[in-house]
Amino acid sequence: MSFFQNTCKPKGLGGSLMVNMMNIGHSPMAEWGLKHIKINKNDISLDVGCGGGANIKKLLEKSPKGKVFGIDYSEVSVRKSKKVNKFAVERKHCEILQGNVQELPFANETFDLATAFETIYFWSDIDQSFSQIYRVLKKGGIFMVCNESNGENDKDKKWTEIIKGMKIYTSKEIKYSLEKAGFTHIETNKNAKGWLCVVARK
Incomplete structure (x- = not known):
């Protein structure tokens, strides 16, 4: 398995290195994305495909009276997320699951x-996934x-050739799947770096 394949499902030593890199490298994008939503102090939140847990930590900071759950199908990612958020996990302020x-192993209308x-690229059925969320x-x-x-430039295509199973969606494709799942009030934001943030409401 190539090193970059660990972006899909981190495994072993290479996977451990990858989640560390993602925690650092994706932070500016995550901060930009979070500016597009309002998070209340007592919100119950779910980070799907939580990777190395850096964004769980950001959500915890914004909802000190709430609770944050994380889920990832990589054992390496779950282990790293628990380590990064160890104090919150011990206080029952955070729960991280493999799945x-x-x-999704949660009851209806929980969050x-x-x-x-940076995770929907690797979901094998985006429509089913959005319906679950x-x-x-x-x-x-x-x-x-x-x-x-x-999904609107040539460098995106290069990554899909390097990483098996990766698909990069355009904002229109994401909006279409969100609408199929029942979401409304869908807002799309882009910046000069090519970052994409789509916000939808149930």
Whole structure:
């Protein structure tokens, strides 16, 4: 397996190195994305495809009276996320699980907010995944997708050739799948770097 394949599902030593790199490298994009949503102090949030846990930590800081859940299908990612957020996990302010977005292990209408940073590229069925996120969000809940790639330039195609199973979606494709799942009030934001942030409401 190539080193970059670890962006899809981190495994072993290479995966451990990758989640460390992603925690640092994706931070500016995540900060930019979070500016497009309002997070309340007592929100219950879910970070889907939580990777190395850096964005869970950001959500915890913004909801000190709430709770943040993370889920990822990579054992390496879950382990790193728990380590990064060790204090919050011990205080029961945070819970991190290993699982698949297509079968989220949560009850209907559990969360005020769901986020997906740099992860929908690797979801094998985006429609099913969005439907699951819609199911576990409360009425009026917010779902934010934030990606460094928007599918509108040649360098994006290069990454899909390097990383097996990766698909980069355009804002129109994401909007279409969100609408199919039932989401409304869909807002799309882009910047000069090609970053994409899509926010939708249940």
